Amino acid sequence: MILSWYATQTVRPDCVVGISRITDGSGHTLPDANGRVWSDEELVDRAYQQAVDSGHCDPPRARWKQWLG
Known part of the structure; x- marks a missing residue:
């Protein structure tokens, strides 16, 4: 099941x-x-994780949670 x-x-x-x-x-x-x-991908991942750790970005989540609103 895809x-x-x-x-x-x-x-x-x-x-x-x-x-x-x-x-x-x-x-x-x-x-x-x-x-x-x-x-470049590693740099983006590192910058994103730093932004999450500092509270500037939301952490990643399962795609189905977006469907709930």
Whole structure:
């Protein structure tokens, strides 16, 4: 049943977060102080989690909860 998976899929409420990254002259992301290169998706996830932790955004929830209003 596809509907059951769709209904339980976790979604994020609308929330605007900003990210930034430092790149070299070719546009490749430079590593952080620990040598890790973060992808854009990882940066967005991290910024979103920080916004949730600080109370600026609602936490993710199951899709079916949106249907209840």
